[in-house]
Amino acid sequence: MSVTVEQVSSIKKKLVIEVAADVVAAELENGFKKAAKNANIKGFRKGKVPRAMLEQHYGDRVKYEAINSLINNTLYKSMVDNKVEAVSQPEITETGEIEKDQSFTYSAEVEVRPEIQAKDYTGLELEKEILNFDDAVVDQQIEQMASSKVQLAVTKRKKAREGDTVIIDFEGFIDDTPFENGAAKDYQLELGSNSFIPGFEDQVVGMKREEEKEINVNFPESYGAKELAGKPAMFKVLVKEIKEKVEPKINDDLAKEFGSENLAELKETVRDNAMKQEEGRIKAQLQENLMNALVEKNEFEIPEGMVKNQLMHLKDSFSQRLKAQGMSLEMLGMNDESFATTYREMAVQQVKGELILDSIAEQEKIELEESAVEEKMQAFADESNAPLEEVKKYFENASALAGLKGQMLNEKVIEFLLESATVTEVEPKQPEEEQEETVEEES
Incomplete structure (x- = not known):
């Protein structure tokens, strides 16, 4: 077998593969033997059909299967032997004729990682938000925590109002006839939650205990039950x-429900967590500014296969977060196509950023020490309160370990870049400023 590798572009290579005549002959012979075992030709017993008759009746199928088998047996071996690392499935672009005692030649094109030389990555001028922490955030979060402990209690009021929860019996009719699944007893309904047919809850507002009422509504045209x-x-x-x-009072008793000794301690805990969250947001924004600057200064092609892989990763990650909240992409009105359209630019930026960081790591000889990986695993164990051995077992998976090391190396490169950058602290942008920038970018 001989293989020629051609560089089609910075992101694509072409392999021209010639399979030796003896290998082709053996594949064809094996194909005709299999065909002979099952051949059903009038006048001949199975296994006794002459070769000429087999070639006449089954020749095209045997050749087709032989071509597929030869490609499967040689393409990936050729890629490995010639160190061609594909980032997506190879595409067969041309196949020659297959004949006994002749070699068989075919061509395949594969997308590959571009070999780039990062430039202009030191001395970047970046902006970083000043941390202006508003203590009102602490009070707001504690109010939200108190709201999570809300309980329902029978009201002394005579009439129901929006925000109340009513216990009702109901039965629905269309043209004076009850319809299927249109009745319930002791149904708990929060007025204003918009969980019922439009207009229904509005008409319950103002009703009294033991009051009966006929409520008229229209089912939406888009209602799930077509009938x-x-x-x-x-x-x-x-x-x-x-x-x-009934919301609980914000006091020491409430604090104890959240694991604090008193309200002062709860406020301190909430403040610390909120500060860490805000510091994390500012750090992430600085890193995003850094990556945007790198991508702007380094223009190059990227293979579509890498973009698709990143989109798949983003979708899986996003779906998992939604699932934890009891939601799904479908509930947000999104499918694979609309997700790809919405997040394609993000995927492109992330792929370019990763390639640039990899290039800088190589150019600057930035490496990751094994001891750092051990320390990271220990940190995971401490944070999750899990045994270290359990964490190590998880990272025995080659893909998981490679992902961890890749992330840690990227963090090390970013740290190197920030040390050489000129970082100017600026006041946080107001919401209206951000909106104006978004409009300018879209226009």
Whole structure:
């Protein structure tokens, strides 16, 4: 077998592979033997069909299968032997004829990582937000924490109002006929939650305990049950109980429910966490400014396969976060196509950034010490309160370990770049300023 590798572009290589005649002959012979075992030709017993008849009836199929087999057996070996590291599936661009006692030649093109030489990466001029922490954030977060402990209690008020939770019995009718799944007893409904048919909750507001009422609504045209969509309906409703939200007082007792000794300690904990979160946001923004500057100064092509892989990673990560919140992409009205359209530019920037960082690491001979990896695993174990051996076992997976090392090396390169950069601290941008910038970018 002979292989010629041609550089088509900075992101694509072409392999011209010639398979020796004896290998081709052996593949064809094996194909015709298999065909002979199952050949069903009138006048001949299975396994006794002459070769000429086999070639006449099964020749095209045997040759087709032989071509596929030869490509499968030689393409990836050729890539490995010639150190061609593909970032996506190879594409067969040309296949020659396959004949006994003749070599077989075919061509394939593969996308590869571009070999770049990063430039203008030291002495970058960057802006970093000044940390202006507003203690009002602490009070807001504690109020939210208190809201999470809200309980429902029977109200002394006679009438239901928005925000109340009512216990109701109801039965729905269309043209005076009850419809399937249109009735319930002791149903708990929060007024104003918009969880029921539009207009229903508004008409329950103001009802009293033990009051019965007929409520008229229209099912939306887009309603899930097609037999109900767009139709007018009448519901007979009985309000059995009215409950209101009772928020706990913000005091030492509340603090103890969140694991603090008193309110002062809870405020300090919330403040520390909020400060760390804000510091993390500012750091992430600085790194994003750094990466944007690098990408702007280093123009190069990237293979579509790497973009698609990054989009897949982003989608998986985003989907996992949504799943933890009981949501999905579909619930946000997104599918694979719309996700790719929305996040493509982000994927492109991330791929370019990673390639630039890899290049800088090589150019500056920045390496990762094994001891640093050990320390990182120990930190993971401490943070998650898990045994170190369990963490190490997880990173026995080659892909997981490579991902960890890649992330740590990138962090080391970013640290090197920030040390050489000129960083100017600036006041945080106001929301209206950010909106103006977004409009300018879009226009």
